[in-house]
Amino acid sequence: MTNMTNATKKRIALTGGAAAAEALRQINPDVMAVYPITPQTTIIEAYAKLAADGLVNTEVIQVESEHSAMSACIGASAAGARSVTATSSQGLLLMHEMLYIASGLRLPILMVDSARAVSSPINIHGDHSDVMGVRDSGWIQIFSENAQEVYDNTVMGMKLAEKVSLPVMVIMDGFNTSHSVENLETADTKKVRKFIGEYRPEQTLLKTNQPVTFGPLALQNSYFEFKIDQEKAMMSVADCYADITADFAEISGRRYNFFESYKLKDAEYIIVLAGSAAGTAKDVVDKLRQNGKKVGLLKINLFRPFPSAEIAEALKNAKSIAVLDRAQSIGTMPPFYMEIINSLNATKYKIQTASYIYGLGGRDIFAKDIEKVFMDLIKNKFSKEIKYIQ
Amino acid sequence: MKYNRDILEIIFYARGGQGAKTAAEIIAQAAVKEGRFVQAFPQFGPERSGAPTKTFVRISSSPIRTHEPVTDPDMAVVLDETILDSENVMENLSRNESMIVNSEKTAEELRCKINSRGADYEGKIHPVDANGISVAIIGQLRPNTVILGKIIQIAEIARIESVISEFRKIFERKIGREATKKNVQAIEKAYDIIS
Known part of the structure; x- marks a missing residue:
């Protein structure tokens, strides 16, 4: 993210949860399905209050589970309503079945996730396990570092979803971001609404003069092709994302890319990670x-679709890389690590890459821990095993 | 050595339900009003009423990027004197840093108490009887807001006017004009007391 304007703007301070609620207020969706779960509750509480105070026109639907929250969004979205929700952890997992329906039906639903550990054992704190559990569900996934990025990604995410007809998940670190009061700048509501524009879906269930079927049976002769089309749609996201981030920079002064390159240009030792630890x-x-020391950081913003070629290009001059994951993929190497290895593998660059796991279940990560990772790289202390920053 | 030298860092030590989070947010919002960059967040543990809690505040003149918890504060604020029996509130406070304690005791009495558990705390101690002030003026035990006055007196991180205006913004609608007036008086009293 680069700040393009020097003009002094009014700064406010909000928690990540409140920043998401503020972006949603400006978006003013038609439908928001809500079911509380820590650490997401602050978002829906704040939004329910906005609705009760008459500051938004949204139909807030209180449902009896997250499965129903996603189902309500799917129904509303198929009927042509701009639909949003928010969840976390077990809630996201309970939606799992419906996530595939939303993406398969190409419904532009926006969801904010306060990323959190999953049971068992029970833990309500932050990590990326819930997000990684649904990474193959056909949703666009965008990570946020802080309250500012939560706000920005929520606004951009809504537009992106509708532009490509795919659902978008905006991710913040549970507690680290969702419950920290931090500075951010918000754009003028009118500008945000103009940026997003009116939602005019091509096909909806309620266009009775153009009757369509959503989610029909597709067996051996056509299911496969539907799925290939879905993949193609996802691969078109990168270009749209680039356009939308450029347009957003016009109203906000903040420019996002697929990933953030922090002092990467001449970096010999690079850490790759996503979220608040950035x-x-x-x-x-x-x-x-x-x-x-020639060190740098590559912070992943767009995780699905994964910008492999661009990331490999950004990493090509590194002597060595450490990928820090805040989730496991039990039985194999963790998710970000696999993506980076895969990205590099498609090129001629052979760079020694180490895997670290940190922050599971809300375990704090300190600057000194990250410094130690860089020192491992600099001193060429490598192991093929995953290292745990405990 | 401190990692974040240009950031002022405060840890609030309290018990669950005593309003340390609210106090931290008021301080942070007051600093924002004056153009500073802030962070305010609780230690993310189980929220049990009565259990010891930590709440962190960072204030800086430039953007704050770190998301690690505060471990080496410039100031500790102790909202509940009984915390001194179980928590190492003097941890990483050096000779020229300070501690505000809600207590009727004198600084020397508090120093003895803190060091009786084996510590060798040499920094400043600023006692303020926030319980007494809040009961006398507000008629209720509200040390969390009262202590804001003392923090501003010692740390000068924001103007007292900004703190009071933040307090009004958050509370006036909830507790009414009369109660707000009393709370403001109590904050001002803590701000004015010389110790």
């Missing part, structure tokens, strides 16, 4: 740079 990692990069 801020801490930037401080570490600055400190080590002052000591003459």
Whole structure:
């Protein structure tokens, strides 16, 4: 993210949850299905209050489970309504079945996820396990580092969903971001509404003069082709995302890319990660740079679709890389690591890449931990096994 | 050595339900009003009423990027004196840093108490009888807002006017004009007391 304007804007401070609610207020969706779960509850509480105070026209539907929340969004979206929801952890997993329906039906639903550990054992704190559990469900997934990015991604995410007719998941780190009060700048509501525009779906269930079927039976002779089309649609997302981030920069002064390159240009040692730990990692990069160490950070923003070619290009000059995951893929290497290996594998670049796992179940990660990872790279301390930052 | 040298960091020590989070947010919002960058967040543990809690505040003149918890504060604020029996509130506070304690005791009495558990705390101690002030002026036990006055007096991180205006913004609609007036008086009293 680069700040393109120097003009002093009014700064406010909100939690990540409240920042999402503020973006949703500006979007003013037709339908929001709500079911509370920590650490997402702050979003829907704030939104329900906005609705009760008459500040939005949204039909807030209180449902009896997350499965129903996603079902309500699917029904509403298929009927032509701009539909949103928010969840976390077990809630996201309970929606699992419906996530595939939403993406298969090409419904532009926006969901904010406060990423959290999943049971068992029971833990309500932040990590990326819930997000990774649904990474193959056909949703666009965008990570956020802080409250500012939650706000920005929520606004951009709504537009992106409708542009490509695919559902979008905007992800913030549960508690680290959802419950931290941080500074952010918000854009003028009128500008946001103009940016998103009116939602005019091509086909809906309620266009009775153009009757269509959503989700018909597709057996051996056609299911396969539907699924290939879905993949094609997902691969068109990157270009649209690039256009939307450029348009958003016009109203916000903040420009996003598929990933953020922090002091990568001449970096020999690079850490790859996503989410709130990126801020801490930037401080570490600055400190080590002052000591003459050529280190850099690649922060993943867009995770689905994964911008493999661009990421490989950004990493090509590294001597070594450490990929930090906040989730496991039990039985194999963790998700970000696999993506990076796969991205590099498609090129001629052979770069030693180490895997680290941190922050499971809300375990804190400190600047000194990240500094140690860089020192491992610099001292060429490699192992093929996953290293745990405990 | 501190990692974040240009950021002022505060830890609030309290018990669940004593309103440390609200106090931290008021301080943070007051600083935002004056053009500073802030972070305010609780230690993300189980929220049990009465259990010891930590709440963190960062204030800086430039953007704050780190998301690690505060471990080496510039100031500790102790909302409940009994916390001193179980928590190491002096941790990483050096000689020129300070601690505000809600207590009727003197600074020397508190120092003895803190160091009786084996610590060797040499920093400043600023006692303020926030319980007494809140009961006398507000008629209720509200040390969390009262102590804001003392924090501003010692740390000068925001103007008292900004803190009071934030307090009004959050509470006036909830508790009414009369109660707000009393709370504001109590904050001002803590701000004015010399200790």
